[in-house]
Amino acid sequence: VAKQEDEAELSGFGRFSEAALLILISLAAGPKHGYAMTEDIEAVAGIKLGPGTLYGALARLEAKGLIEVVKAEDRRRIPYRLTGAGEQALRAQLAAMSAMARLGEGRLANA
């Protein structure tokens, strides 16, 4: 049940679900501010997150306690990092995606 709740953390984000997942994956490599996240996500996933989408997803992740601010002097470049709950939600989401990928590959192999 706890695992399903962790997966549901992101699916409840509506149109921000994909952006939220990409942000969590980006932050799994270490704390980043908004611009660094968009650059990283574009490099690894080829998706350029718009600033409105980025901050819509960041606000939701922060409100859910999945990410938190790292104290910084420059208010225009505030870094974020994963919280324990964020790491748990990301692991659950990635496990669910892996299981779905294996299922699809298995079905394709038998097709």
Added chain:
Amino acid sequence: MPEPARSPTRALLLALYPRDWRARYGAELEGLLAERRLSPAIVFDLLGGALDARLGPRLQPTDNHGANDMNLRHWKTCAASVPQPTVRQSLFGAGLIILATLALTTVLGLLKQKFGPVPAVSALRDSLFTLVIALSCTTMYMHQRSWRAQAVFAIFVMTVTYLIFLAAESI
């Protein structure tokens, strides 16, 4: 590091976000925008983000997952700066919606009489309900802003809404 001057377009786009949202994320968003060319896709994305920030769920960091003191302090300040509408403001909003409905239906009747069922008139007929809803959203969600800001936002949203209906009518 000195902050670069804000361009009027960037400032206008940021102004579309609610005051409490800007207090929390405004400086960051401004910093991000300073690093990018303002393409139509980014403008569209920001308009969507501003609508979401105004009409979407009100977001506050939970304090049971380690949100730090700075965040909580920010949000408490923001929450205190957004007063609930007074009875007078609510009554004014309700009156405005009734008056807008009356005015728009009167204009619609006059235009129908004069021009008949041309696309511009049909679009007004079809969009009337949505226009009044757009106006009511402004009075509900922007009551803490100046009259000028409310008027600009209402006119902008109503114009865009009408143009969408007009485009659909002209296809």
